[in-house]
Amino acid sequence: MIRLSGIERTFLVGSEEVHALRAVSLEIARGEYLSIMGPSGSGKSTLLNIVGLLDRPNAGIYELDERDVTALTDDELARVRREKIGFVFQFFHFVPRLTAVQNIELPMILAGIDPAERRQRLARLLAEYGLEERAGHRPDQLSGGQCQRVAIARAMSMGPTVILADEPTGNLDRHTGQEVLSVLEKVHHKGGTVVIVTHYPEIGARSHRRLRMLDGAGVADERD
Amino acid sequence: MRVVDLLNFAWQVVRGSLARTLLILLAMGIGVAAVVMVTALGEGARLYVANQFGSLGSNLIIVLPGRSETAGAMPGVLVGKTPRDLTLEDALALKRSHAVRRVAPLIIGAGDVRAGARSRESPVLGSTAELIDIRQMDMAQGSFLPEGDPRHSQPVCVIGATVASELFGTRPALGEWLRVGDRRFRVIGVLKIQGESLGSNTDEIVIVPLAAAQALFNTEALFRILVEAKSRDQIADAKADVEEIIRLRHEGERDVTVITQDAVLATFDRILNALTLTVASIAAISLAVAGILIMNVMLIAVTQRRREIGLLKALGATGRQIRLVFFTEAVLLASGGAAAGLAVGELGRSLAVQLYPAIPFQAPWWALVAAPAIALITAVLFTVAPARRAAMLDPVQALSRR
Ligand SMILES: Nc1ncnc2c1ncn2[C@@H]1O[C@H](COP(=O)(O)OP(=O)(O)O)[C@@H](O)[C@H]1O
Ligand SMILES: [Mg+2]
Numbered sequence: 001m002i003r004l005s006g007i008e009r010t011f012l013v014g015s016e017e018v019h020a021l022r023a024v025s026l027e028i029a030r031g032e033y034l035s036i037m038g039p040s041g042s043g044k045s046t047l048l049n050i051v052g053l054l055d056r057p058n059a060g061i062y063e064l065d066e067r068d069v070t071a072l073t074d075d076e077l078a079r080v081r082r083e084k085i086g087f088v089f090q091f092f093h094f095v096p097r098l099t100a101v102q103n104i105e106l107p108m109i110l111a112g113i114d115p116a117e118r119r120q121r122l123a124r125l126l127a128e129y130g131l132e133e134r135a136g137h138r139p140d141q142l143s144g145g146q147c148q149r150v151a152i153a154r155a156m157s158m159g160p161t162v163i164l165a166d167e168p169t170g171n172l173d174r175h176t177g178q179e180v181l182s183v184l185e186k187v188h189h190k191g192g193t194v195v196i197v198t199h200y201p202e203i204g205a206r207s208h209r210r211l212r213m214l215d216g217a218g219v220a221d222e223r224d
Numbered sequence: 225m226r227v228v229d230l231l232n233f234a235w236q237v238v239r240g241s242l243a244r245t246l247l248i249l250l251a252m253g254i255g256v257a258a259v260v261m262v263t264a265l266g267e268g269a270r271l272y273v274a275n276q277f278g279s280l281g282s283n284l285i286i287v288l289p290g291r292s293e294t295a296g297a298m299p300g301v302l303v304g305k306t307p308r309d310l311t312l313e314d315a316l317a318l319k320r321s322h323a324v325r326r327v328a329p330l331i332i333g334a335g336d337v338r339a340g341a342r343s344r345e346s347p348v349l350g351s352t353a354e355l356i357d358i359r360q361m362d363m364a365q366g367s368f369l370p371e372g373d374p375r376h377s378q379p380v381c382v383i384g385a386t387v388a389s390e391l392f393g394t395r396p397a398l399g400e401w402l403r404v405g406d407r408r409f410r411v412i413g414v415l416k417i418q419g420e421s422l423g424s425n426t427d428e429i430v431i432v433p434l435a436a437a438q439a440l441f442n443t444e445a446l447f448r449i450l451v452e453a454k455s456r457d458q459i460a461d462a463k464a465d466v467e468e469i470i471r472l473r474h475e476g477e478r479d480v481t482v483i484t485q486d487a488v489l490a491t492f493d494r495i496l497n498a499l500t501l502t503v504a505s506i507a508a509i510s511l512a513v514a515g516i517l518i519m520n521v522m523l524i525a526v527t528q529r530r531r532e533i534g535l536l537k538a539l540g541a542t543g544r545q546i547r548l549v550f551f552t553e554a555v556l557l558a559s560g561g562a563a564a565g566l567a568v569g570e571l572g573r574s575l576a577v578q579l580y581p582a583i584p585f586q587a588p589w590w591a592l593v594a595a596p597a598i599a600l601i602t603a604v605l606f607t608v609a610p611a612r613r614a615a616m617l618d619p620v621q622a623l624s625r626r
Binding site: 049052074075078081093094095106107 | 544
């Protein structure tokens, strides 16, 4: 479903080239629960951004659902991202003036889905992620755990091929982190593909496959 | 993305940052209101002048002594050498033209008018029976000056409504005698109230036969001659005839000025239109300033909302959608500003009408269309750069904490 081969990503910092990814190859099958682990600066986020089509590799080939997406234009990428990718960020990222339910609705609005269909899906999502009572609250009135549940509901609103979570528990206390993790695992149990970037070994242990990164390269790929 | 959703999204932004929104509404509103009010003033003045000339009488040609150096100038600003006098004979000669219907010679002076113990200072007009038709005056009571040879006069007069009430109070004025200077006149008619017309108020005048005025003011020279052409089409012919007849009588000298109402009106029209346009464009510049304000506010918004733009892109917004979000916001603000401006402009206009009911203040339609249109266009134009900048933001960079 996702096939990366020979992905390179370099950044120019001043006159110096920083190799964030070096010849990374990776295949992710439908329904997998994968964690990407490694020390800070090892290229985890860069890899996730490329998988999520937010960033482009300097070299290499990325096939998503058997389609080469490395050559698509920005707008084509945006459309693919809208249909197939669900993002969950460490710092949540909401439109602050909109309520929880309005934030969950955003991807569907961008996709031009008709309002009746949107309402149906929203009702289902709110119920599924236990957000009915918080639907009308703005993000700054929500706890960290609630914020991340809203973010997951938003990521799921378009029925994506894969959920990409970049340190989703990094900004939460231990207990809330566990709770958010179990929400993501629920997505996986229902057949969803989940990729989590983390540097907590316990989270890695809960996943079914661990990709370890060091200095921009995958050094180990272990499955249970 | 649906239009309703775009509008809704922009509405949330506009409602969310109230101070910013009010600032832009104010700037846009002032610009639009300024254009509307300024053009309403200009158009009002133009219509006022046109009405005033209209009330002078139709197909009117005015002959005055002295050569005007600048064609089409106003009667008040004539410059000339000491001219030959205009005489009653000149006036009577004008009737020879086939294009001329009526001629009224005119002498004007100020006189001490008294009846019994009451007296007042009044403008005194000496003229002939035809004046009433040329100036389109109406009688309230009695009749106007009698027809007959203007070289001889009867001791009769016609007075304005104000003069009648001041000299005779509620008593009927008809048939009473009054004195102007050392001469006695019997009142044979009272004019209907007409009010001001180009600076002269017919309610306050006393009209006597021409010969009487000549004796009263001890002069043969006419103040001017009023000529009425037979029709609108014949005004030009009548004017040419008048010039030719006077030239022949004045030994070939072109020493009079002949003004047609049309020419004066056209001049006024030109001047006032130019004035209105000039002032309106100055007001329109304030709209451009409002546009620049919008650009700055939008540029700030792109910086402030960097994270939000990055998020929208991560959620699948295309560059076009991001641009549309900003344009919708600008259009919403500009429409609000334009609507507020139109409302304030209308308020100002009705206030002006209350203060000066005589002047028909009314913004011309082109101003009512152009002002909001300019507001919208500047808003959109000045949003192009910020919107493009937003659309080109790199989502990873925009979302990063760095
Ligand atoms: N936009 C950028 N500009 C320059 N260097 C970058 C940029 N993004 C990432 N890097 C560099 O690439 C490397 C990998 O970064 P990142 O993928 O964020 O690591 P991780 O998420 O594993 O901590 C780091 O050395 C980082 O400094
Ligand atoms: Mg990272």
